[in-house]
Amino acid sequence: MAAGTERPRAPAPPRWLRWLPFGYLAVVLAIEPVTPVDWPVSFLLIALPLAAAYAYGPVAVAAFTVCAIVFEGVLAGTPCCAGRPVGYLWDRHYVANYMCTTLVGILGTILAVHRIRRERTLATVRSVAETAQRVLLRPVPRRLGQVSVETLYLSAAAEARIGGDLYEAVPTAYGVRLLVGDVRGKGLVAVETAAAVLGAFREAAHDEPDLAGVAHRMERSMSRHAAQLPGGEAAERFVTAVFAEIPDDDPVVRIVNCGHPPPVLIHAGRVTELHATSPSPPINLALLAGNGYQVDVRSFRPGDQLLLYTDGVTETRDPDGAFYPLAERVGPWAGLPPRELLDQLHEDLLDYSGGRLDDDIAALAAYRLPDEAGT
Incomplete structure (x- = not known):
């Protein structure tokens, strides 16, 4: 030491x-x-x-x-x-x-x-x-232009406090770009892959003018990383992810969903799951599942809020084995700001599961500030 x-x-x-x-x-x-x-x-x-x-x-x-x-x-x-x-x-x-x-x-x-x-x-x-988590999942600024961002990370293994779920928010010339992903597998192997994915995203988010280009860049980077793995591990190493782009001058959000749970949009007190019109393959599976990355454009006006999350949220079970109904549970909290929304989600997940989480959880809430707050 x-x-x-x-x-x-x-x-x-x-x-x-x-x-x-x-x-x-x-x-x-x-x-x-x-x-x-x-x-x-x-x-x-x-x-x-x-x-x-x-x-x-x-x-x-x-x-x-x-x-x-x-x-x-x-x-x-x-x-x-x-x-x-x-x-x-x-x-x-x-x-x-x-x-x-x-x-x-x-x-x-x-x-x-x-x-x-x-x-x-x-x-x-x-x-x-904890140190590795702070380096890997570095704190996200709460204010990125006209977007307020908050994050939540919960590890199912209290002793480890780190896993393969990841998030990132990067301000770029094309707007605020967000990533939430889930690496297949557990332990140090998943952490290593998550580090590679985050490093690639932090570079690609600034270089690629199109959100689909970011996903393609991530695919190439992940393929190179997986090619260095021994045996059959390369084919088994993939990442489900959802990319989002919130431009500063356009009231929309662009989304590329790579085999990930759909984001949730909160607009005027209504909760909507944004399912992909044409799902894109998980990162590192493009050669097997198709090479196209579809960009969906949704309205995202001042006062709207976007919730990105990993499947640890929706796969949380109650004592009877029922899955967590996210859209239904989020409805009563539609008016909460991002930090309070995630804190409420955290408490509700623990209550729903009886205090036991079976999987890691990462979530990111992005709120477009009203015009007067943004200026």
């Missing part, structure tokens, strides 16, 4: 887990005096070091081990406790109990060391993933 770089901290254990060994000790001490002499409940203190190992470090686990042995000795050596006529401090069963507690304490200390190392490793992995 580079000098001056702070090492990521391991996440703190839940509060109830930190109180667990204290509660366990209190319960054992409470029931020991009221149990018959034939039931030496103090033997349960053997497990105290393990209870501590789930939330504390090795030094604290060693301290809990010593505490457990001391209490075992106190309870064994106290005459007339629970009707005992004499103490059992050095009875062979209790001596064996001390030895077992010591052994479990050593194991608990080792467990605590291992747990802390794993937690620090996980914290480092999360930190690297």
Whole structure:
């Protein structure tokens, strides 16, 4: 690790887990005096070091081990406790109990060391993933000319926090150009492909005067990238995507849909799914599915809002297995600005799925500002 770089901290254990060994000790001490002499409940203190190992470090686990042995000795050596006529401090069963507690304490200390190392490793992995996400999905400016843009990214894997879903918004001489895409596959392979796609789009968006030309450029770039992959991976590496272009001087939006879920247009309180008149093939499948990219032109006036998203949204299921009805759910939020719209979508997806998302989600909301706000 580079000098001056702070090492990521391991996440703190839940509060109830930190109180667990204290509660366990209190319960054992409470029931020991009221149990018959034939039931030496103090033997349960053997497990105290393990209870501590789930939330504390090795030094604290060693301290809990010593505490457990001391209490075992106190309870064994106290005459007339629970009707005992004499103490059992050095009875062979209790001596064996001390030895077992010591052994479990050593194991608990080792467990605590291992747990802390794993937690620090996980914290480092999360930190690297978050950094990679910030580089890959860099923050999009909230204001691009006469367009207000907001984004949302949710990873189904909390440990990774990054996946193959992607978005981008680029101001160009031809207007604001938007991209939302979904790479086939998961893990680092999908992240690598997403990086290649975003890099190609950021270049092509400025160079190509036509939106279909951007898609063609992406196809060529993706084909070169896939050709470097071993074996049959090239044919399996493709990206569904939707490109949108919002010109500054024309109240329209141009869309190229490459095998992706249809964008949603919010106009005057009405929600419309913009299905492609002639769907275009996913990126890197043009040779198999046809080589044409169809540009659809839709009205997009001041006050209108466009929602682009990945299939993780519409494939979210409720406990009964029903898919998320996006157009129906978005209707009541038609008047919300982009940030509030995406925040509401986020909360509603979690509520609909019972708090469990099975796929990564990326969404982008673009709102054409009224003329007076734009000037």
